[in-house]
Amino acid sequence: MFNSFDSRPRIVRLHGTGSVALPGDAMFEEVVARHPTNPSTRAVITVDVTRISDSCGWGVPVMDKIGEHDLIRRHAEKKGEQGMVEYRAQKNASSIDGLPGLPL
Template sequence: MTRYTMGKKMDQITPELQSFIKEQKIFFVATAMAEGKVNLSPKGMDTFRVLSPKRVMWLNLTGSGNETATHLKFSNRITVMFCAFEGKPLILRLYGTARVYHNYNKEWSQYASLFPEYAGSRQIIDIEIDLVQSSCGMAVPFMDYQGEREALRVWADKKGNAKINDYWKEKNTESLDGYPSGIFE
């Protein structure tokens, strides 16, 4: 079993931590603007990639809001967190700055092939890491992975692109604080 160093600060993802990331079924993303609400979102499915020790990406799928993309439009700060729910305890945080690529950006076509095709794929978030921090996670409970939820995939497949665009217009154009998300710019 791999041993992780707890409570350590690093400037990049080590090979051991990259393996840990690849094994995780869920991660959490936090963003905030200078004022307004802080957003913290759980993410799952096969949507996260480590491109290099200092660069990661994830495919952001349709949700009931669009806080992450909106916040990053105004402040590019981001934190991604992984927790070990099985095996040795570990909390891993990736701190950095991010760019958002929508399907109308040239970068979308460059990076979309890194991920499975999901109906309702909304943005690709590209993160440059400036700090990697591990901490103990000894109070994080053990939890058993039972499988992926299929509800989002089924919902998006059933809706189709035209109705997903309508949903984005209704639910994803502004943040909770009323700022534009940039989804249709």
């Protein structure tokens, strides 16, 4: 789902089937190579879109983007690669509703 938070609010939803590419997978390496390096990157999600829907977004608040937070980058850099592996194993093995997390 994508939201527009500027003066013309819109909501766009992409429906389809997703797949996960992990480090070492060709798709992961291809996508990651096109983006700035981030030590917290752990997977690439691709979606085969079968339907696109939109709505008015009248309930979407007006917001301004003033920048990106760097908290996740600093957190990952402080923990290091092995620390992030351990953190994910401890904190991300399942979702808050009990669904399995991404493979470690």
